[in-house]
Amino acid sequence: MTRVGSDPGHRTATPAALWLPASVGVAFLVLPLAALLARAPWRTLPAHLAGPVVRTALRLSLVSATAATAVSLLLGVPLAWVLARSSFRGKRLLRALVTVPLVLPPVVGGVALLLAFGRRGVIGRLLDSWFGVSLPFSTAAVVLAEAFVAMPFLVIAVEGALHGVDRRYEEAAVVLGASRWEVFRRVTLPLMAPGVAAGAMLCWARALGEFGATITFAGSYPGRTETVPIAAYLALESDVDGAVALSLVLLAVSVLVLVGLRGRWVSGAIG
């Protein structure tokens, strides 16, 4: 997570030589999004957004990203606690392993998931023969792909929040006779709640935008696995306006998440 310095007293004068590349950098990042807004079919936008393709994809995306965030919270918060508080050999290796999906191309994640959880995969074979469960091409596969890519964001954010928790409160609780679980639930968890919320939000946004791992592991079928990013990608060939409309939806969500993070969590966590 980025923490913006909030101390205005330490402002230094910007060297003139930095202004030009900095402005080019801003233009490079902003112009494509401006082009998206300029190209947007504003007049027909309501019709596009109300159309069955967008509605179906949007509903699927919201449900799957939320489920992926729930999975990430369930597994990621304990994982972050282990990384922040436990000490054991190989912890650094464990942290590196957990954060691999952050830098891994999502398509590679999708291939890996397919080889692990596919019907002939290492784990998928057992799921298939024991329970008759086959994950690929299902909405569950979408959730898995999204959680695989997005959970590290949550783990990193929560681990950072845990490092920021003043341990004296926990020690005080122990002195007062609280069990380890009670300390975690009644002291640690409330103290790190803003960090968890920020991590969950980042995780949700990443899950919502997930494309590569999803289309590789879950395929693409309307209503079942065709999320908004996949629908946007497919629409670009046959219906550019539809693709732009879908892109606008994702852009709007991204902006909302940023606003939410800055207004409520980041500055709050600093202050």
Add this chain to the structure above:
Amino acid sequence: MRRPKMRRHGWGTVGLAGALLTAGCAHTGSARSETTGVAGPLTVLAAASLTESFGTLGREFEAAHPGVRVTLSFGASTTLAAQITQGAPADVFAPAAPEPMETVRKAGEIAGDTRTFARNVLAIAVPPGNPGHVTGVADLARPGLRLALCAPQVPCGAAADTVLRAAGVAAHPVTLAKDVKLVLSLVKLGEVDAGLVYRTDVRSAAGTVVGVDIPDATVAVNDYPIGVVSHAPNPVAARAFVDLVLSRTGRTVLRDAGFILP
């Protein structure tokens, strides 16, 4: 998964092998006679189903024209058409159906005439051992059977739709793949019980998938047109490549791959 755009650069590395291969063939195509003036890079955008045959022809072309470096980009025909109309550098376009070619032509991006150089029909591909016990199109409607089809936007998806409708089969695919080679990969991986692909794809994957013929496959025959792109950076080489595809050499390669020749 396979990206819709699979580029293959640097045929030069296999140039020697290509030359050796060509030496063994009866090379009577026009390519040999036009060695003068054909040089530089050549970019061919072709339907995914042409991966093997155009791969061979690309090597033949480089062997016949030592100054040419052929870049082949395979993918869904509609993806390639969109790339060309958006200005992607391309010399030759060979989609798996007339419609993507029409899209590109209407955008003013095709120079001169196009020619139909091959035809293709669908077949059912199943993993070895045929776990879904698929013996014909009617089986594709069976509940619980995991079927992969091409997305309806791409030519193999449109053909699948026609074949299934003609057979009165209401199929419920688990996924709609972006191009035919992805359907084939899912069958190879055993992730689906069956996929509708081109007959040529079954032949190219012999040993890793098993083909089930569709008796009425000819209700959907895909015509493959080829043409030179009007903003082609290398129009001379482009025309020479089209000539090679239409030549006896080209026809032999395509027929061996399982295409029907016009």
